[in-house]
Amino acid sequence: MDLAKQLASRVTTLSPSTTLAITAKAKEMKESGIDVIGLGAGEPDYNTPEPILDAAWRSMKEGKTKYTPSGGLPALKDAVIGKLERDQGLTYTRTEIMIGIGAKHVLYTLFQTILDPMDEVIIPAPYWVSYPEQVKLAGGVPVVVQATAEAEFKVTANQIEEVITSKTKALILNSPGNPTGMVYTEEELKAIAEVCEARDIWIISDEIYEKLVYGTTKHISIATLSEDAKKRTLIINGVSKSHSMTGWRIGYIAGDEAIVKAMTNLASHSTSNPVTTSQYAAIEAYNGSQDAVEMMRNSFSSRLERIYPQIQAIPGFHTVKPQGAFYLLPDVSEAMKHTGFQNVDAFAKALLEEANVAVIPGSGFGSEETIRLSYATSIELLEEAVRRIDQFVKSKWND
The missing domain is CATH 3.40.640.10 (Type I PLP-dependent aspartate aminotransferase-like (Major domain))
Known part of the structure; x- marks a missing residue:
């Protein structure tokens, strides 16, 4: 059977979600016992606030x-x-x-x-x-x-x-x-x-x-x-x-x-x-109360202030400081030039397989010389991830 003939043309040209693909690969590595730090997922690392959980439970109990x-x-x-x-x-x-x-x-x-x-x-x-x-x-x-x-x-x-x-x-x-x-x-x-x-x-x-x-x-x-x-x-x-x-x-x-x-x-x-x-x-x-929203905002802001200068200090990384969301998008073209990588997909793949850090290549975002790092995780894991990335780049640096 010719599979191509079984599929509508509208889906054959689709590119899979880079974010979900990297996240899935990192999860697979974790489940096999590898100590992977994931900086790929685009979601807060906090649980849904308790009053919201209570409202959902109450609605179910009431037959809604x-x-x-x-x-x-x-x-x-x-x-x-x-x-x-x-x-x-x-x-x-x-x-x-x-x-x-x-x-x-x-x-x-x-x-x-x-x-x-x-x-x-x-x-x-x-x-x-x-x-x-x-x-x-x-x-x-x-x-x-x-x-x-x-x-x-x-x-x-x-x-x-x-x-x-x-x-x-x-x-x-x-x-x-x-x-x-x-x-x-x-x-x-x-x-x-x-x-x-x-x-x-x-x-x-x-x-x-x-x-x-x-x-x-x-x-x-x-x-x-x-x-x-x-x-x-x-x-x-x-x-x-x-x-x-x-x-x-x-x-x-x-x-x-x-x-x-x-x-x-x-x-x-x-x-x-x-x-x-x-x-x-x-x-x-x-x-309901918006206190949890403000708590999360303050937490992300604090992490950004802590982690941004550390990312900037990695050789060959150049980052515009973000004003919102929870992502950093460093330009790594200089780092790739000095470490022998031809594109960000290969760079991100090596980071995951060799440094055990999952990031998203910017190619999926229409940005061919960048990688996306999410700081929606604990500061301890963020700093360890930065240390691994820094070590990875320095170990491959070639003038």
């Missing part, structure tokens, strides 16, 4: 285990509406909110809803690995715009304007960003919003790391900048990163009523509804 509306429980939509009002000063109605099975599923459903074949979506790079793949799955064309370390890995309004064509449907904006941790300023967002208004394209604002910003940095949603910006912005968010609920799979979209309605109709034929228990947990996440 049946189907819900496809677009999510009205009470959860209200909790999202309240969160957006408190945090961003934005007003939405239930018909402008859809709950999905994680922000990733919400994005997937959005692209399936708004893209026709050959519609273009502008994606700043470095980007989250699933953006281009999801656009391609919907028949769209990813248009990648490269941001540089000198520009703090942020694209400019001019760069965006230069690639807009008659086929451009949307721009993806991720702030704070994965894998860079960089945050767009109000001035930068205003300039981007003006371009999108002038050229009449949607803004898909992925704000999943919104709560994880450090120092004096503030997260600003582009939807808050003007009435037009709000109308054309589709906010994507969820509880995964903010409340350490990655496995609960609850995300949402806030935006245009017609798009939300169409997405809800599509979801009704694909997933029926988000997991009922998880929805009740998310209601508590948004309506």
